Amino acid sequence: MTTQQPHWHLLGAGAIGCLYAGHLRSSGCDISLIMREGTSPASLPIITEHGGIRSEQHVPVVTPNSHAPISHLVITTKAYDVSEAVASIAHLLSEDSVVVLLVNGMGLAEQLAADWPHLNIFCGTTTEGAYCLAPQHIQHTGRGKTRIGKQGEKKPPPWFEQWSDAIDTCLWDSDIEAALWSKMAINCIINPLTALHNCANGELSQDPELITQVTTLCGEVCKITRAAGFTAIAAALPQLIAGVIAATANNRSSMLQDVENGRRTEIDYITGFLLQVADQHGIDAPHNRALLKSIKSHQC
Ligand code: KPL
Numbered sequence: 001m002t003t004q005q006p007h008w009h010l011l012g013a014g015a016i017g018c019l020y021a022g023h024l025r026s027s028g029c030d031i032s033l034i035m036r037e038g039t040s041p042a043s044l045p046i047i048t049e050h051g052g053i054r055s056e057q058h059v060p061v062v063t064p065n066s067h068a069p070i071s072h073l074v075i076t077t078k079a080y081d082v083s084e085a086v087a088s089i090a091h092l093l094s095e096d097s098v099v100v101l102l103v104n105g106m107g108l109a110e111q112l113a114a115d116w117p118h119l120n121i122f123c124g125t126t127t128e129g130a131y132c133l134a135p136q137h138i139q140h141t142g143r144g145k146t147r148i149g150k151q152g153e154k155k156p157p158p159w160f161e162q163w164s165d166a167i168d169t170c171l172w173d174s175d176i177e178a179a180l181w182s183k184m185a186i187n188c189i190i191n192p193l194t195a196l197h198n199c200a201n202g203e204l205s206q207d208p209e210l211i212t213q214v215t216t217l218c219g220e221v222c223k224i225t226r227a228a229g230f231t232a233i234a235a236a237l238p239q240l241i242a243g244v245i246a247a248t249a250n251n252r253s254s255m256l257q258d259v260e261n262g263r264r265t266e267i268d269y270i271t272g273f274l275l276q277v278a279d280q281h282g283i284d285a286p287h288n289r290a291l292l293k294s295i296k297s298h299q300c
Contacts, residue, residue, distance in 0.1 A: 005029065005162060007071065009089075010031060010073075010076065011075050011077055011086070012077030013044075013136060015130040016076050016126065017074070018048070019130045019138060021059050022138075024166045025059050026055065026166070027165055027166035032060040032062050033059050034062055034063070036063065037064060039061055041061060043058045044061055045059075046138075047137040047138070049133070049137075049138070067092075070097055072159060073097060073099045073100070074099075074100045075099060075100070075103060077103065079268075080268065082101070082111075083115065086099075086116065087115075093118075096120050097118075098122065099112070099122065100123075101122065101124065102123075102125070102146075102148075104183075106270075121150070123149060123180060124147060124176075125176075125183045128142070128145075129248070143169070145169045146167050146171070147171050147172075147176065147179045148163065149172060149176025160172055181230050184274065185237055185274075186240065186244050188270055188271050190204065190245065191255035191267075192255060192294070192295050193210060194253040194256045195253065195295060195298070196295065197210065200251060200252055201245050201250075202245060205249075217288060218241055220283075220286075221237060222234045223285075224277055224278045224283055224285060227278075255267065267292055275288060
């Protein structure tokens with residue numbers, strides 16, 4: 001007996017969203033993009049450029065006014081758009097709809113679960129690199145790892161096989177909270193510093209003033225990480241940060257790109273979340289607090 005493959009819907013057709021939609025579609029998965037009301041084409045081409053090779057996948061489009069129920073949803077919006085985006089399609093979700101939240105920062109799964117307790121929420125994090133050349137036209141800059149998991153679930157659900165077949169390195173992570181924390185800790189240091197100093201990630205290990213700032217911020221993040229119970233991550237954080245800076249030396253961080261394009265940043269879900277945890281543990285983190293303030297004063 002063959003089990004029926006789920007139909008996925010994707011909310012948030014930015015660079016990472018298009019990367020997943022293109023990969024899932026090209027491996028034969030049934031997937032539709034959820035676009036704003038008024039989007040007229042019944043399908044859109046997703047163009048991916050990678051290593052000089054261009055591929056194109058036509059993906060069906062639906063809008064929040066459509067009546068198609070959503071059983072499996074991937075969310076790749078900006079962190080601050082998640083609540084409103086889910087609210088716009090909440091009438092299409094059912095009792096046990098699966099939601100895969102692949103969004104920067106932390107705290108969103110808890111917020112979603114509080115607003116829509118019936119959803120079956122999984123979280124993910126990725127080190128895939130991509131940016132938009134034009135709407136639904138992306139440059140895939142670097143292959144990375146995607147980790148998906150759900151707190152307390154050791155084994156992946158049946159649908160995960162589709163993902164591991166479609167996405168180059170897609171792993172089930174039975175400790176997804178640690179993976180999300182580790183990514184957030186890295187983003188707390190690299191993203192605001194590169195956004196404020198308008199530099200590529202690699203500058204953070206070249207410029208003496210920036211090297212000092214990385215060390216100071218890292219000290220505060222380590223303390224909070226340890227207090228939050230992620231002791232192994234706290235111990236490895238300085239090497240982890242140095243490794244990511246080296247591996248992504250030519251990248252312009254997502255926060256720098258947001259600032260350059262006049263978009264709101266995701267700082268509230270990165271440094272903002274870290275500082276909430278610091279407050280819960282009575283830890284002072286003046287350098288991260290100052291960075292949060294500077295980034296917020298830069299954004300419209
Ligand atoms: O995740 C990133 C981001 O830019 O958001 C890093 C790892 C810092 C790579 O640029």
